[in-house]
Amino acid sequence: NAGVTQTPKFQVLKTGQSMTLQCAQDMNHEYMSWYRQDPGMGLRLIHYSVGAGITDQGEVPNGYNVSRSTTEDFPLRLLSAAPSQTSVYFCASSPLGLGSGEQYFGPGTRLTVT
Amino acid sequence: DAKTTQPNSMESNEEEPVHLPCNHSTISGTDYIHWYRQLPSQGPEYVIHGLTSNVNNRMASLAIAEDRKSSTLILHRATLRDAAVYYCILRDVRGNSGGYQKVTFGTGTKLQVIP
Numbered sequence: 001n002a003g004v005t006q007t008p009k010f011q012v013l014k015t016g017q018s019m020t021l022q023c024a025q026d027m028n029h030e031y032m033s034w035y036r037q038d039p040g041m042g043l044r045l046i047h048y049s050v051g052a053g054i055t056d057q058g059e060v061p062n063g064y065n066v067s068r069s070t071t072e073d074f075p076l077r078l079l080s081a082a083p084s085q086t087s088v089y090f091c092a093s094s095p096l097g098l099g100s101g102e103q104y105f106g107p108g109t110r111l112t113v114t
Numbered sequence: 115d116a117k118t119t120q121p122n123s124m125e126s127n128e129e130e131p132v133h134l135p136c137n138h139s140t141i142s143g144t145d146y147i148h149w150y151r152q153l154p155s156q157g158p159e160y161v162i163h164g165l166t167s168n169v170n171n172r173m174a175s176l177a178i179a180e181d182r183k184s185s186t187l188i189l190h191r192a193t194l195r196d197a198a199v200y201y202c203i204l205r206d207v208r209g210n211s212g213g214y215q216k217v218t219f220g221t222g223t224k225l226q227v228i229p
Binding site: 030031041042043044045048050056058090092097098099100103104105106107108 | 146148150156157158159160163201205206207208209210214215216217218219220221222
């Protein structure tokens with residue numbers, strides 16, 4: 001199993017550009033989520049999904065869109081990049097249902113918006 | 115939502131035990147206590163979790179207070195590779211609950227291991 005994969009690893013955008021951060025998992029997990037981590041800070045939840053076709057907002061959803069058309073993929077779209085979105089983005093997945101809910105994280109995408 | 119409180123930083127000498135505390139005074143009966151750690155420039159990785167009883171695995175031990183309002187992650191012999199930020203979080207055991215779906219991380223405890 002590859003676990004949770006994220007692409008790209010690094011990205012530089014100009015203000016106003018749009019892009020999609022890719023996240024995929026091969027563990028058949030129903031739950032997937034996106035976090036951002038600013039320098040020296042903890043992780044903040046952006047959006048999450050409990051299954052294909054179902055998404056919801058986390059703590060800091062503004063400026064981001066998500067969709068979940070398959071169990072495996074959960075892309076994060078930046079609609080019009082702003083310097084405040086400079087951050088490291090982590091995708092995570094976990095099983096749904098009764099259980100401990102251990103989350104598996106991807107390696108992250110480091111995004112710089114100039 | 116139940117939140118956790120951890121010290122910002124701790125130091126330990128190499129090869130000595132480390133006890134990382136976490137307070138979660140508003141924990142509910144269906145919350146699991148999870149610990150993750152984040153090595154520099156990496157994503158968080160799962161360390162251990164528990165509900166009521168103390169737990170051991172190859173990485174660490176988790177001691178849970180009898181009233182479940184606090185817990186302690188124990189690294190039995192700290193190595194330089196254990197230098198990381200350690201996060202204590204709560205996650206509801208019921209998969210369809212808001213407490214399961216909206217998992218929040220605080221700023222964690224930065225552990226420095228001194229050679």
